[in-house]
Amino acid sequence: MDVPLPHHFATAHSLDANLFHPQLHHGHPSLTAQNDFDTDPFQFTSPLDHQPQLQLQHPVAFDQRRPIPPPRFQELPSNVPGPDSLNNDFTRNSTQPGQFGILTPHPQIANQPHIHHEVLGRLQNEIDLRPVAVQDGGTTEGHFSNMKIVPNPPDLDAWRTKLFDVDDTLTLTEDQFQTYFPHIDNVYSHRSTQKYKRKPLVSHYFDCRMKGRPPGTAKSEDPNKKKRKRQARERDLCDVKIKITEYFPGARRILGKDAPAPPVADPSNVSDQDFFSTVQTGNVMQGLQHARQFPFIAPNDGSMGGEGMMRLTQSSADARRFYTIQRVNGNGANGKNDGSAGPHKHSLEDSDRIKKNSVLRHMLKVEKEKKKTEIMADDTKSNQKTYHKKATGEALVTAKKHSKDHELKLYGSCFCPFVQRVWISLQFKGLAYQYIEIDPYKKPESLLAINPRGLVPALKHGEWGCYESTVLMEYLEDISNSYPLFPPGDAKLRAQCRLWTDHVNRHIVPAFYNYLQAQEIAMQMENASRLQNEISKLIEVAHPSGPYFLGTEMSYVDVQIAPWIIRMRRVLTPYRGWPEPEAGSRWASWVDAIENNPHVKATTSTDDLYLDSYERYAENRPDTSQVANAVNEGRGLP
Numbered sequence: 001m002d003v004p005l006p007h008h009f010a011t012a013h014s015l016d017a018n019l020f021h022p023q024l025h026h027g028h029p030s031l032t033a034q035n036d037f038d039t040d041p042f043q044f045t046s047p048l049d050h051q052p053q054l055q056l057q058h059p060v061a062f063d064q065r066r067p068i069p070p071p072r073f074q075e076l077p078s079n080v081p082g083p084d085s086l087n088n089d090f091t092r093n094s095t096q097p098g099q100f101g102i103l104t105p106h107p108q109i110a111n112q113p114h115i116h117h118e119v120l121g122r123l124q125n126e127i128d129l130r131p132v133a134v135q136d137g138g139t140t141e142g143h144f145s146n147m148k149i150v151p152n153p154p155d156l157d158a159w160r161t162k163l164f165d166v167d168d169t170l171t172l173t174e175d176q177f178q179t180y181f182p183h184i185d186n187v188y189s190h191r192s193t194q195k196y197k198r199k200p201l202v203s204h205y206f207d208c209r210m211k212g213r214p215p216g217t218a219k220s221e222d223p224n225k226k227k228r229k230r231q232a233r234e235r236d237l238c239d240v241k242i243k244i245t246e247y248f249p250g251a252r253r254i255l256g257k258d259a260p261a262p263p264v265a266d267p268s269n270v271s272d273q274d275f276f277s278t279v280q281t282g283n284v285m286q287g288l289q290h291a292r293q294f295p296f297i298a299p300n301d302g303s304m305g306g307e308g309m310m311r312l313t314q315s316s317a318d319a320r321r322f323y324t325i326q327r328v329n330g331n332g333a334n335g336k337n338d339g340s341a342g343p344h345k346h347s348l349e350d351s352d353r354i355k356k357n358s359v360l361r362h363m364l365k366v367e368k369e370k371k372k373t374e375i376m377a378d379d380t381k382s383n384q385k386t387y388h389k390k391a392t393g394e395a396l397v398t399a400k401k402h403s404k405d406h407e408l409k410l411y412g413s414c415f416c417p418f419v420q421r422v423w424i425s426l427q428f429k430g431l432a433y434q435y436i437e438i439d440p441y442k443k444p445e446s447l448l449a450i451n452p453r454g455l456v457p458a459l460k461h462g463e464w465g466c467y468e469s470t471v472l473m474e475y476l477e478d479i480s481n482s483y484p485l486f487p488p489g490d491a492k493l494r495a496q497c498r499l500w501t502d503h504v505n506r507h508i509v510p511a512f513y514n515y516l517q518a519q520e521i522a523m524q525m526e527n528a529s530r531l532q533n534e535i536s537k538l539i540e541v542a543h544p545s546g547p548y549f550l551g552t553e554m555s556y557v558d559v560q561i562a563p564w565i566i567r568m569r570r571v572l573t574p575y576r577g578w579p580e581p582e583a584g585s586r587w588a589s590w591v592d593a594i595e596n597n598p599h600v601k602a603t604t605s606t607d608d609l610y611l612d613s614y615e616r617y618a619e620n621r622p623d624t625s626q627v628a629n630a631v632n633e634g635r636g637l638p
Contacts, residue, residue: 144204144246148178149362160184164348166242169326171260177323182358187344187351188242200251203243205328209354210238210346238345245324252322260324384619385612387415389439393606398427399435406434411447411458413440415613417563418469419457420603424559425473427599429483440625455626455638470501473559485556497556500538500549504560505637507534512564513631515576517620524576539586546586547593554597565594570610575618 153159162170163184172180188206195202245260252259344351356364391399391414399414410426410433412419426433438444443454450458450465458467459475466472477486487493511534515527538561542549549557568591572578581588594600616624623629626638 144178144181146178147182147358148175149182149359150179151359151363153179153183156180156183160348163187163325164351165343166325166327167343169260169324171262172323172325174321174323182362184357186355186357187348191241200248200254202246202248204246206242206244208238208240208344209351210344211236211240240342240344241328243326243328245326247322247324249319249321385615387413387441387613387616388605388609390414390437391605392609393604394601395603395605398423398602399437402433402435404434406432407462408433409436409460410434411436411438411450411460412456413438414605415609416440416456417567420563420566421469421559422457422459422472422476423603424562424599425476425485427602428485428554428559429476429480431476431480453638470505470560473556477556485554485559487550487555493550496541497550500541500557501560503534503538504557508538508561509564510631510637512567512572513617513627515578516572516614516617517628517631519620528576528578535587539590542586542590544586547589549590554593554599558594562594562597562600565591566600566604567610567614569595570607571614571618574611575614 159180160183163180164187187209189209189211190204191207192205193202194205247259252262390396395414408431410419410422412423412435414437423435436446438447438456440454440456447456447458448454450460451467453467455467457469457472458465459472461479466475473485477484486497508531511527511531515524515531518524518527538549538557543551545551548554568578569580573580581591617628620628620632630637
């Protein structure tokens with residue numbers, strides 16, 4: 001016949017009714033004197049049960065083993081019946097059977113819950129004593145798991161004082177202990193931990209750190225061993241010892257009346273408020289639901305009502321740990337048991353001076369790691385080349401010559417090509433001026449007063465100031481008739497110079513930066529070709545024999561393009577492989593004339609200055625300059 005099977009079996013099988021009985025198995029007559037044993041209702045019965053004559057012939061058929069002393073704990077079935085089984089033997093005050101016919105000792109004591117020691121041992125050794133996963137910024141340092149790092153929890157000073165004094169036994173929720181004990185753990189030093197095989201708790205013993213301890217190892221006589229710079233504290237300054245008992249989940253139900261007083265409820269934590277919530281007795285359905293959650297808990301009175309029901313229907317808060325802290329007798333140091341459980345012989349401030357608590361140490365460690373990261377970042381930046389803040393070579397000599405105060409002031413930066421345009425013009429015209437080197441990324445107020453954008457070059461003449469390199473070059477043309485850059489008396493030729501100056505600014509200069517800042521090979525090749533084409537257009541309209549744009553003398557267009565011709569060999573060639581001009585070409589003669597012009601040379605620094613200053617552009621670092629940003633965004637140059 002087909003019969004329902006207990007949950008131990010995955011599928012149902014057809015069994016002989018003579019071999020399988022779902023009801024309770026009646027004990028063998030030979031076991032009548034052994035009241036401490038019973039059998040499982042789900043078992044395969046022996047034919048001896050239905051043949052009394054065989055039972056009499058074999059009085060010791062099931063008694064071939066040594067007597068087992070009755071243990072203190074009872075093994076409970078893990079197959080807790082559901083609501084549809086309320087009238088079976090599980091709800092009666094009967095003996096609790098074992099599993100699969102294994103005889104189970106079960107002396108029950110009234111009003112005392114019983115737990116199988118194997119289940120409790122597994123609870124301690126396989127579940128609760130394993131480290132808890134770190135959550136919400138917790139730490140696994142120390143002797144407790146997942147201690148929280150909360151720098152300023154509510155009422156911190158009051159909690160620290162309370163945990164320092166420990167005048168009475170304190171009961172803390174898991175959250176309270178994990179939050180506040182790290183703020184006071186510097187006061188105590190761990191000495192030992194005691195585990196229990198049959199109790200849902202573990203005890204940790206701590207001495208006051210002011211008690212001190214003897215040195216662990218003898219002082220080394222090795223002269224090569226590095227000496228530790230450490231000064232031993234005076235010992236036996238305090239004899240306070242505390243005991244922290246860590247109760248595992250479900251401990252309150254297991255211990256019953258022996259459990260400590262509940263922790264102080266946290267109004268923000270519903271589970272704490274319901275820590276001792278109870279329900280009316282007789283609600284067996286809810287009790288059975290809790291029995292499924294805590295199968296190792298048995299009713300203490302043989303029924304599912306009364307006190308047993310109250311324990312089974314306690315809130316899920318009992319599924320969390322809680323802690324008690326109490327001061328125990330100090331050992332008086334050196335083994336003297338003076339029985340004193342008095343308070344500390346020092347203040348909390350004294351303990352704080354000796355050692356910082358875990359929260360402070362953690363915060364200092366985080367700060368140290370942050371500084372270390374910043375230093376590493378600075379080191380990385382220091383390995384990167386950056387722009388120079390002072391001219392070199394012949395440009396430095398020129399800057400020193402024009403360092404005296406003058407009403408005509410040029411604010412510039414040694415690496416900036418736009419500044420070099422105006423600087424060449426000043427040198428070409430032979431004007432008296434003052435050169436002021438500034439850091440364009442740390443804009444001084446004197447520069448901002450002239451150009452609110454803080455860009456160089458900027459020119460101050462008396463109380464008047466102006467900026468933009470092309471505008472400043474024309475201004476210098478207007479205030480000085482000596483050595484003009486524009487051809488005098490030829491309006492058409494002057495217009496031609498302005499037209500091709502615009503070509504330099506609109507096409508050649510942007511192509512230079514696009515080529516330098518491009519990171520992909522294909523884009524570099526495309527921009528190199530574009531730069532060559534724009535230069536070719538300028539060469540086509542230049543004087544045929546030159547070597548300058550208008551012939552044998554430097555003019556306005558030459559000064560406009562000269563800084564980028566200088567940087568082609570010093571920047572584009574090393575970073576992008578820009579080729580040297582073809583020997584004998586018109587372009588080669590023009591480049592050679594610019595490179596050797598005395599006014600250009602007087603404002604040009606050494607090659608390394610340009611190589612270092614333009615590495616930022618070649619790597620296209622963020623916020624290199626407003627020019628670089630404009631190129632990246634496809635805008636016109638600022």
